[in-house]
Amino acid sequence: MVKKEFCKLEELEGKAPEIFGVSTGTKLDQLFWKIEKEKNKIVKKPLGGIPYLSVMNITGIPDSGKSLFAEQFAITQANEGYKVLFVTVESPANFLYTSFKTKAEYLKVDFSKVVNNVIVIDASAKEEFRENPKALMDTMAEAIKEYHTTNVVIDSITGLYEHKEMMARQIVRKFFNFLKKWKQTGLFVSQKRSAQAAETAEAAGGLAVAHIVDGTIVMDKKLIENKWEENLYRLPVGSTLRTIRIDGCRLTGHDTKPWIFEISPAGTIDILTPLEKFIRRK
Amino acid sequence: MDEEKGEEKEEKMKVIKEPIIKENVDELAEKVFHECINILGGLKKLMEYRNLTWLPSLAEASYVVVLKEELMKTNREIAEMLGITEQTVRNILQADEEEVKKYIGGEIEKVDEHKAGGIAKLAYKNIKRKS
Numbered sequence: 150m151v152k153k154e155f156c157k158l159e160e161l162e163g164k165a166p167e168i169f170g171v172s173t174g175t176k177l178d179q180l181f182w183k184i185e186k187e188k189n190k191i192v193k194k195p196l197g198g199i200p201y202l203s204v205m206n207i208t209g210i211p212d213s214g215k216s217l218f219a220e221q222f223a224i225t226q227a228n229e230g231y232k233v234l235f236v237t238v239e240s241p242a243n244f245l246y247t248s249f250k251t252k253a254e255y256l257k258v259d260f261s262k263v264v265n266n267v268i269v270i271d272a273s274a275k276e277e278f279r280e281n282p283k284a285l286m287d288t289m290a291e292a293i294k295e296y297h298t299t300n301v302v303i304d305s306i307t308g309l310y311e312h313k314e315m316m317a318r319q320i321v322r323k324f325f326n327f328l329k330k331w332k333q334t335g336l337f338v339s340q341k342r343s344a345q346a347a348e349t350a351e352a353a354g355g356l357a358v359a360h361i362v363d364g365t366i367v368m369d370k371k372l373i374e375n376k377w378e379e380n381l382y383r384l385p386v387g388s389t390l391r392t393i394r395i396d397g398c399r400l401t402g403h404d405t406k407p408w409i410f411e412i413s414p415a416g417t418i419d420i421l422t423p424l425e426k427f428i429r430r431k
Numbered sequence: 432m433d434e435e436k437g438e439e440k441e442e443k444m445k446v447i448k449e450p451i452i453k454e455n456v457d458e459l460a461e462k463v464f465h466e467c468i469n470i471l472g473g474l475k476k477l478m479e480y481r482n483l484t485w486l487p488s489l490a491e492a493s494y495v496v497v498l499k500e501e502l503m504k505t506n507r508e509i510a511e512m513l514g515i516t517e518q519t520v521r522n523i524l525q526a527d528e529e530e531v532k533k534y535i536g537g538e539i540e541k542v543d544e545h546k547a548g549g550i551a552k553l554a555y556k557n558i559k560r561k562s
Contacts, residue, residue, distance in 0.1 A: 242446045249444070269446045277450050283501040284450035291451045313505050320503050 168401060170198025171300065171334045174225030174256070175218070176420035177366070180395055180404040193402070199364075200400040204328050204335040206306075206359060208352040209368035214391065215338045216240070217416050218368065219302045220248055221256075222336055227266035228258045232298040234289060234333075235269050238279060238308030242271040248416065255415030268296050272308070279309055282320060286327050293331050301328055305338040306358065318357040325361050337362060348407075350396040364398030369407075381428060392424055456497055459558075463493040466554035467547075471535060485547065491515065492551035495523045500555060523548030528556075 172178050181196040199205050199222075207215045216239070223233045237245050249267065253260040270288060272278035278285045292298065303309075303324065310320045321337070328335040339352040348369055350359035359365045371390045373379055379386050392407040407424040421427070467489045468474055477483055494513055498504045506524070510517045522545040531549025534542040542549075 242444070242448075246444050264444050267444060269444055271446055271448050275448060275450065280502075281450070282503050283456070284452050287453045288447060288451045291453075292447060296445070310503075313503075313508075316503050316505060323503065 166202050168196070169201050170196035171201050171231075172198040172225050172229065173218070173222045174228075175221060175410075175418050176408070177393065177395070180408070181398065182402045182404075184402065196401055199334065199336075200398065202329075202332060202334055203363040203398070203400050204325050204337065205398070206337045206339055206350070206352070206362040206365045207368060208339045208341055208350060208358070208365060210341050210370065213368040213370050214393075214410070214412055214418055215340075215368055216304050217252075217412060218366075218393075218418050219304050219336050219338050220245075220252060220416075221418055223267055223300070223302055224249060224252055224256065224258055224263055226300050227263045228253075228256075230262070231266065231300060232296050233267045233300040233302065234292050234296070234298040235267055236272055236278075236285070236289065236301070236303045237269060238272045238303065238305055240304070241273045242269050245269060251415050252417050255413060255417055268292050268298060279311075282309065282323055285309070286323070289327070290331065293333065299333060301333045301335045303335070303337050305340055307338075307340040307352065318361065321358050321361050348392075348394070359396070363400050364403070365396040367394050367396045368392070369394075383430070393418075393420060456494075456501060459501060460490075460494045460497045462558055463497055463551055463554045464490050466557050467493060467550045470550055470554055470557070488547035489550060491519075492523045492545070492547040493554065495520055495548070496551045496555045499524055523551065526552060528552040 168183050170178055170181060178198045179195045181199060182193045183196050185192055185194055207218055209215050223235050226233050235245070240248070249263055250260055253263050270278065270285070270292065272285060278288070289301070293301075306321060306324065309324075310317050324337070337358065339358050341352050345351045348367060350356065350365040350367060352358050369392045371392070373382060373384045373386050373388050373390060375386065382390055384390060391410050391412065393410050394407040395403040395405065408420050409422050409424055409427045410418055410420040413419060468477065471477055471482070471485075477485065491513065495509055498509045498512065504512070506517050506520045509520045526545040526548030528549040530539070530542050530544050531546055532553060533539045534546065535550070
């Protein structure tokens with residue numbers, strides 16, 4: 150018998166996921182929102198995180214804070230008691246351990262919860278993980294089943310198609326579908342190439358990643374280089390201005406402004422104020 | 432005693448360092464190959480119609496489809512791995528499986544597509560649908 154490949158919209162009612170936020174441990178949680186009806190009025194309410202079951206892409210130039218954001222998300226979720234599968238393609242697992250420990254201490258998070266709830270796949274050392282997406286996905290599936298994870302971080306997805314960017318679309322699509330199949334909320338970290346504008350959603354592989362995923366978060370940094378910028382931002386020449394912006398999200402409404410953020414000495418992200426307010430500050 | 436000295440026990444994070452592979456590429460390519468034979472009505476039918484010479488092409492096409500779909504290899508990588516030309520890889524991957532389906536079903540008499548490629552793509556889809 151041929152399986153029915155179509156359905157009426159009303160048949161999806163029971164299958165539609167509930168919309169709520171999965172906390173990143175940053176102010177970004179307040180920048181996603183949902184619309185609700187209250188006493189015949191439409192009201193906008195903060196979601197409290199990235200949308201549940203979404204797959205979000207974080208892109209930015211080197212040293213813009215992408216990995217730090219991804220790690221903070223993992224620590225926050227682990228601290229809330231949710232299991233996180235962290236696929237590290239760039240940083241070896243032992244370095245990741247140290248980074249998690251420092252951040253957990255700074256954020257006053259019980260590190261034993263992080264240790265218990267974060268499961269790491271170390272793809273940085275083993276070439277087969279990076280060269281054979283099937284091997285990585287089989288391993289991820291086993292880890293998801295065994296540890297009942299609800300969140301997945303891949304840092305970075307770019308590392309899985311480093312020397313064959315023409316395959317970016319197929320590879321990202323496979324991992325995106327994989328996370329949807331296994332009902333995971335996901336973060337893909339993706340790197341920018343030097344020719345790509347820093348403030349856009351474009352990343353290695355072109356716009357392939359941004360088009361496939363549910364939304365993109367762009368992280369950027371700007372070095373204050375001249376007197377004009379010094380006057381505009383009121384920061385001394387040589388200082389760094391960091392911004393974060395939700396470039397798009399197809400699942401929920403969101404703020405579109407660039408926000409200023411700082412990186413703490415322990416490597417945690419602290420989102421402060423919209424860029425426009427920062428410029429107008431007294 | 433260690434505890435009195437206040438020594439901390441280093442907490443261990445769960446780290447997976449080796450891939451857990453449920454099914455390797457060779458096994459999957461074999462499955463696709465067998466499904467190709469099923470699509471064609473079984474080995475006996477192939478023999479009766481003197482079409483056994485199709486088997487090497489079907490084996491080759493099965494590998495090409497699996498390497499592309501599962502390992503995301505580029506056409507050049509597949510060509511190098513299997514010792515065939517990039518053009519053959521392209522022909523297999525670009526084969527219109529619906530046209531080939533009509534051909535093997537007797538709906539059309541002639542098809543310009545890579546027949547083994549079309550059959551292998553149909554077989555791969557069948558296997559994925561079943562799993």
